[in-house]
Amino acid sequence: MTTSEAREETPTRAEAIAQVAKFLVAGGVEEAQAHDDARALLRAAADLSRLELAMRPQAPLAEEHADALSHYAARRAAREPVSRILGERGFWTLDLLVAPDVLDPRPDTETLIETTLDLIGEKRNEPLSILDLGTGSGAIVCALLSELPRARAVAVDLSPQACAAAANNLARCGFSNRASVMRGRWAEALSARFDIIVSNPPYVRAGEIPQLDPEVRLHDPALALDGGVDGLDCYREIIDDLPRLVADDGLVAFEVGSDQAVSVASLLGAQGFGVERVGRDLGGHERVVAARRARSRS
Ligand SMILES: C[S@@+](CC[C@H](N)C(=O)[O-])C[C@H]1O[C@@H](n2cnc3c(N)ncnc32)[C@H](O)[C@@H]1O
Structure with a gap:
């Protein structure tokens, strides 16, 4: 040789x-x-x-x-993503498990965490209630609980694989005692009001799914991507139900596709919510819409 x-x-x-x-x-x-x-x-x-x-x-x-x-x-x-091959992904300050058939959490979603925490401001140490709709891996709820020491959360997903992954990540981060995971269609089964409602729902236009990168198209579940013809179906469904779910002075924050902030703000406005902040990612794209119930003028 x-x-x-x-x-x-x-x-x-x-x-x-x-x-x-x-x-x-x-x-x-x-x-x-x-x-x-x-x-x-x-x-x-x-x-x-x-x-x-x-x-x-x-x-x-x-x-x-x-x-x-x-x-x-x-x-x-x-074209399998590295995070899926290794079964792990860093998100916020946490190391999360990435499970098959569950959306691999993206760095973009950290903009939702930053915006939400910024708007919570001085209430960080209060016993806040959080609802995460479409929790997937539980990335959002884990990140928020890691920063809000007295908060408790309910995390909902329609996918049983996502519910299992979220429960595993909550346990891994040591938050099982402050969170419950429920399988269901958005907030259908809930009757409580929440101080903070967060969601990163599926928002890809159905017709654009075939053009997504193979890493996404072949490895993220369709249930996590497909937002219907205009990408807004899930926002409509969730926002229609918000008035009965948001506590007085409660905050709602959505991740949105980079061209959807205006449409989501308008859906929120139609249900009596005023936009408080539009959060941008590092590329300057509008990726988060945060709102509170608009105050009635008397
Ligand atoms: C874009 S993924 C977001 C996952 C996670 N929150 C994140 O940011 O990484 C959307 C999630 O919504 C869930 N989902 C889709 N339709 C739903 C419905 N009708 N009710 C509850 N969850 C739903 C999907 O299973 C998926 O986990």
């Missing part, structure tokens, strides 16, 4: 990252993303911290780690 063959069999960590990144690009992953993904997969395959990888990029990759990496790389090249 020549030296170069031997080197091919046992690449260094840095070489393995470069090889995997190239393989991912060939599978259609964007070049800028491919390198980050390759690095994350190598770290998981070899159980390396960021620091260990940064300190010793030229260390050889052990054969069993190379095998695990090849397996991960094949899945990523078939």
Whole structure:
């Protein structure tokens, strides 16, 4: 065996990252993303911290780690997201489990958390009641409970897989004693009023689903994406029911698609809610609409 063959069999960590990144690009992953993904997969395959990888990029990759990496790389090249391959995703300050058939929570949704917390302001330490409609993995409710130490929450989803995932994440974060998960259609089964109602409902226009990236189209459940013909079906259904669910001075906050803020604000206005804040993501797109019951002028 020549030296170069031997080197091919046992690449260094840095070489393995470069090889995997190239393989991912060939599978259609964007070049800028491919390198980050390759690095994350190598770290998981070899159980390396960021620091260990940064300190010793030229260390050889052990054969069993190379095998695990090849397996991960094949899945990523078939456009499975890294978070699904690894079964975990960082959201807010938490490490959440990502379950099959449940929406993989997105960094965009952190804008909903930021906006909601900002509007809660000085009431952060009060015993607030939270309702999360369409909880999915439980990402939103876990993030809010992590910042609101005396709050209690109800998390609802129609999908049994989502309910199980949310319950697991709440337990993992240590919040099971402050939250209950209910399977149901939006707030249909609820009669209480809540101080905070949050939702990231499905909002993709049905006709646009076939054009979504394979990572989304093939791996996120249709129930989590499909917002009907104009993407607004779930907002209509939820907002029609809001007046009986929101406590006096209660806050409602929705994640919206980047061109939906005006339509959602208008649906809220028709039910007597005035927009208090439109939250923007880092790209400057309007991604959150937060509102309170409009005060009657007397
Ligand atoms: C876009 S996902 C949001 C998941 C999670 N809240 C997040 O932000 O990552 C929408 C969620 O709404 C749920 N859903 C769809 N229709 C529903 C309905 N009629 N009642 C309750 N939940 C529903 C889906 O199962 C999915 O988990």
